[in-house]
Amino acid sequence: MNVPDNLKYAESHEWILVDGDLGTIGITDHAQNELTDIVYVDPPKVGATVSAGQAAAVVESVKAASDIYAPVDGEVVEVNAALADSPALVNTSPYDEGWLFKVRLTNPAQLEALKSPDDYRTQIG
Amino acid sequence: MSEAVHRTVLYDLQKNAGARCINFGGWEMPVQFTSIIDEHQTVRTACGVFDISHMGEVFVSGPGSFDFLQHMLANDLAKCPVGGAQYTFLLNERGGVIDDLIVYRLGELDFLLLVNAAKIAEDVAWLEQHGVPEVKIDNRSATMSALAVQGPDAARVFRVVFDGEMPARNTFVALEKCRGAVIAAGTGYTGEAGFEIFFPSMLASDIWQSVLAAGAKPCGLGARDTLRLEMCYPLNGSDLSPDRSPIEAGLGMFVALDKPGFIGREALLAQKSAGLPARLAAIRMTEKSPPPRAHYPVVVDGSVVGETTSGALSPSSGDGIAMAYLPPRLATPGQVVQIDIRGRLFAAVVEKKPFHRPNSKASA
Numbered sequence: 313m314n315v316p317d318n319l320k321y322a323e324s325h326e327w328i329l330v331d332g333d334l335g336t337i338g339i340t341d342h343a344q345n346e347l348t349d350i351v352y353v354d355p356p357k358v359g360a361t362v363s364a365g366q367a368a369a370v371v372e373s374v375k376a377a378s379d380i381y382a383p384v385d386g387e388v389v390e391v392n393a394a395l396a397d398s399p400a401l402v403n404t405s406p407y408d409e410g411w412l413f414k415v416r417l418t419n420p421a422q423l424e425a426l427k428s429p430d431d432y433r434t435q436i437g
Numbered sequence: 438m439s440e441a442v443h444r445t446v447l448y449d450l451q452k453n454a455g456a457r458c459i460n461f462g463g464w465e466m467p468v469q470f471t472s473i474i475d476e477h478q479t480v481r482t483a484c485g486v487f488d489i490s491h492m493g494e495v496f497v498s499g500p501g502s503f504d505f506l507q508h509m510l511a512n513d514l515a516k517c518p519v520g521g522a523q524y525t526f527l528l529n530e531r532g533g534v535i536d537d538l539i540v541y542r543l544g545e546l547d548f549l550l551l552v553n554a555a556k557i558a559e560d561v562a563w564l565e566q567h568g569v570p571e572v573k574i575d576n577r578s579a580t581m582s583a584l585a586v587q588g589p590d591a592a593r594v595f596r597v598v599f600d601g602e603m604p605a606r607n608t609f610v611a612l613e614k615c616r617g618a619v620i621a622a623g624t625g626y627t628g629e630a631g632f633e634i635f636f637p638s639m640l641a642s643d644i645w646q647s648v649l650a651a652g653a654k655p656c657g658l659g660a661r662d663t664l665r666l667e668m669c670y671p672l673n674g675s676d677l678s679p680d681r682s683p684i685e686a687g688l689g690m691f692v693a694l695d696k697p698g699f700i701g702r703e704a705l706l707a708q709k710s711a712g713l714p715a716r717l718a719a720i721r722m723t724e725k726s727p728p729p730r731a732h733y734p735v736v737v738d739g740s741v742v743g744e745t746t747s748g749a750l751s752p753s754s755g756d757g758i759a760m761a762y763l764p765p766r767l768a769t770p771g772q773v774v775q776i777d778i779r780g781r782l783f784a785a786v787v788e789k790k791p792f793h794r795p796n797s798k799a800s801a
Contacts, residue, residue: 348472374728374749375469375659
């Protein structure tokens with residue numbers, strides 16, 4: 313499974329790419345592989361406040377709806393509009409075209425609690 | 438309450454073939470191998486094989502067996518010849534569904550009941566509770582395995598594996614090649630042409646591997662669910678329940694109300710004369726929405742009028758599809774409804790069953 317070195321990871325299989333006070337969030341290659349056949353993405357609303365560890369979005373595969381948790385606190389500044397018509401981008405490009413939403417970090421210190429790529433690799437075996 | 442999780446004898450072979458498993462009615466079963474959508478399309482266009490060994494095989498025989506089953510089952514066994522198969526129900530005294538099943542008539546007084554995995558114990562207890570001395574009830578579920586091989590290419594797979602012609606719809610044969618130990622039936626639950634085979638578990642791995650070698654692809658319960666839902670075939674425990682009659686479920690054609698003396702008949706007649714409280718409707722989403730799933734409220738004019746019993750994204754059409762018990766006046770094709778998905782309302786419409794008309798013939 314692909315685990316890029318430039319990201320931080322949550323135990324619940326989300327990744328975050330940090331650029332200044334902006335964080336781009338998605339689900340990992342491992343997570344999309346477990347879910348398979350992603351057919352719908354329910355993103356948060358732009359302007360909404362999300363909290364670390366709280367459900368922020370829903371990703372639906374054929375078999376189940378899965379909550380996606382915000383890895384950090386923040387305000388949603390953008391959602392990936394391409395997923396409305398092409399939810400399978402989460403399967404085919406989980407770290408790039410399949411990103412879910414972007415937040416403005418309100419508590420950057422929380423990044424320290426997330427996993428390094430190596431720790432996440434260990435977690436998923 | 439802790440209960441042991443069962444595995445079929447094919448568990449290891451399926452794990453090696455990439456199965457991802459879930460708990461289904463106390464059984465650890467493959468939900469998918471590659472992808473539910475791929476496996477669904479395989480069955481619609483080629484041939485897939487499902488391990489259905491978790492289902493129950495209950496043999497009923499003896500001088501009193503015909504009369505006994507005529508009393509226990511809702512359909513009319515007199516219309517099922519030796520060598521024939523019939524979809525039918527075990528009903529409670531209230532006319533509610535204990536289980537839906539297929540009965541195979543092995544002889545004039547010799548029957549095989551194929552029942553749902555989660556209901557084996559309850560079905561057998563119900564049969565035994567009403568049993569009579571001249572009837573033998575033999576539950577062989579623990580020592581038998583079964584496969585469902587389904588799709589337009591199933592007849593070819595059958596020829597390759599068993600060196601004969603696939604049985605016609607709703608008929609079966611005991612295969613000579615396997616010394617009569619294998620029962621092959623022209624039945625299935627996907628809407629496609631195909632067959633189901635029942636055999637002693639010691640033959641399971643050989644048959645499984647032969648079927649795969651002949652070109653059938655392994656499929657899991659995920660595809661089995663989307664395939665059956667596109668056909669509006671009910672899943673017991675979801676679309677059928679002890680509190681709903683088969684007539685409410687729209688399955689009255691499998692209930693012989695003219696047959697005297699079967700359990701549940703009085704309640705069904707009373708329900709018919711009083712008017713049905715609800716009907717199971719087929720609902721298709723008409724706007725882009727998350728896939729409907731079970732237990733979502735159905736709304737008409739701002740009021741909740743029912744709840745979905747099953748739902749999925751239809752791999753064949755790409756639309757969300759669901760079933761729900763609705764008041765009869767609303768359960769008519771063309772009725773506009775809304776489905777409440779996580780607090781948002783999405784447009785949908787009641788349509789005529791089934792959602793999908795398969796290419797290969799599985800006409801009952």
